[in-house]
Amino acid sequence: MTFRDSAGEQHGLPARTAPSRTTASRCYYLVGPSGYPNFGDELIAATWLRYLARTDPGAEVWLDCHSPGPAQLLLGDLHPRLRCTDTLWRLCGEAPSADPWEVAAWVQEVVHDPGRAPRWDAGIALLGRADVVHLLGGGYLNALWPRHLGLIAGAAAAARRSGGRAAMTGQGLVPFPADATHLLRSLADRFDVVDVRDDPSAELLAGCAAAYRTCDDVFLAPPAPSPATAAREFVLCVQSDIGAHEVSTLAAKVLGMLRAWRAEPGQIAVVEGIPRVDRAVHSLLEHELDGAEFHPFRDVWRRGVPAAPGQTWISTRYHLHLVAAAAGAAGVALSVSPGYYATKHRSLIDLGSGWSMLDATSKRIPDRPDGTGFPAQVIRRCSQLKLSVAEAVYGPPPAVPVEPGAERGTRRRVLRPRWSRTGG
Incomplete structure (x- = not known):
């Protein structure tokens, strides 16, 4: 497996020897914000679970998330041995304060001395x-949720205790607490694989030997357009949970764009990425857009995103931008948070999504975009990069059985590649 940096130089990532699947099964411990539900977070978890179901269906797989019950129901059929828990999330919440340094210290202490948190001893x-x-x-993992830095500290401490491998992939780390940057770099140096999805996150980890930059985890296997969903010409996904913008301000911006583009209500669909949160703007617009079609989260999750070539999207949601552009749709990324969402959308635009970006408070009405989404070669290249990341984390699926007797849990360091600032 190799990565190329921006100068075209090749760097190898030797895979660890995969253990025999006929001996004691491996224990894979995944950590993520699943179960809220949030379309993007669930899609990332689903992408990795499907990968592990293909490559190691006999492995014991745990997903540590803040909402393990809903996560089990949403994701439980994607790997035959998946179970969900919330140990690390609980430990982050039990830290004495929300200060990232205190959270990190507390979680590491507890992982190495479970008697300090006996309620979670089994976990x-x-x-x-x-x-x-x-x-x-x-x-x-950023300044919006400072307690989450304990997840990084807990993963590093857990791998040290078990002798296993610590990895983080597809991370968007900005904005990050300025006074915790050195702590982040110190923790990252204890990981075997550190992979980020945008340039500002790469710059934040500059100097960390383990770190490199590829793209979002969903590129490991982008979802194909669903033939079961009728695709309308204009699609909206506008959130109301992050940013300082009033719902009425967002509704006015969206309606102004649709009127300028002469979009008829019968040509419009509305997609919900988070239940209720992404319905607030639609609720203000539905009397103005009588005949528009609403796709609640449950339908999007079960049937797929109604994305297709020739569509025009307006989306504040990053992963809807990614999935729609991968399906060949054009769009405008409406930024509701310059320090957070703008970075996310910019990473996809720089990668070649063909979308434009507009601040939600801008008075400008953009022309209707006429792009065709990500070029096929970009999707292929990003998928190859993420497959290399996956094999750096889990090892390649064995072509032939490995001889019995390989030591379980042996930790093998990965040769560090340089930064790749091309994003794939």
Whole structure:
């Protein structure tokens, strides 16, 4: 497996020897913000679970998330041995304060001395036998949620205790608490694989030998357009949970764009990425757009995103931008948070999504975009990069059985590649 940096230089990532699947099964411990539900977070977890179902269906797989009950129901059929828990999330919440340094210190102490948190002793014991502790990708390790830095500290401590491998992939780390940057770099140096999805996150980890930059985890296997969903010409996904913009301001911006583009209500669909949160703007617009079609989260999750070539999207949601552009749709990324969402959308635009970006408070009405989404070669290249990341974390699926007797849990360091600033 190789990566190329921006100068075109090749860097190898030797895979660890995969253990025999006929002996004691591996224990893979995934960590992510699943179960809220949030379409992007669930899609990232689903992408990794499907990968592991293909490559190691006999492995014991745990998903540590803040909402394990809903996560089990949403994701439980994607790997035959998946179970959900919330140990690391609980430990982050039990830290004495929300200060990232205190959270990180507390979680590490508890992982190494479970007697300090006896209510979670069984969960900490499970952490202590994980072969891989993997922080799934997303935008949840940053200043918006400072307690979440404890997840990084906990993963590093758990891998040290078990002798397993620590990995984080597809991370969007900005904005990050300025006074915790050195702590982040110190923790990252204890990981075997550190993979980020945008340039600002790469710059934040500059100097960390383990770190490199590829793209979002969903590129491992982007969802195909669903033939079961009728695709309308204009599609909206506008959130109301992050940013300082009033719902009425967002509704006015969206309606102004649709009127300028002469979109008829019968040509419009509305997609919900988070239940209720993405319905607030639609609720203000539905009397103005009588005949528009609403796709609640449950339908999007079960049937797929109604994305197709020739569509025009307006989306504040990053992963809807990614999926729609991968399906060949054009769009405008409406930024509701310059320090958070703008970075996320910019990473996809720089990668070649063909979308434009507009601040939600801008008075400008853009022309209707006429792009065709990601070029096929970009999707292929990004998928190859993420497959290399997956094999760096879990090892390649064995072509032939490995001889019995390989030591379980042996930790093998990965040769560090340089930064790749091309994003794939």
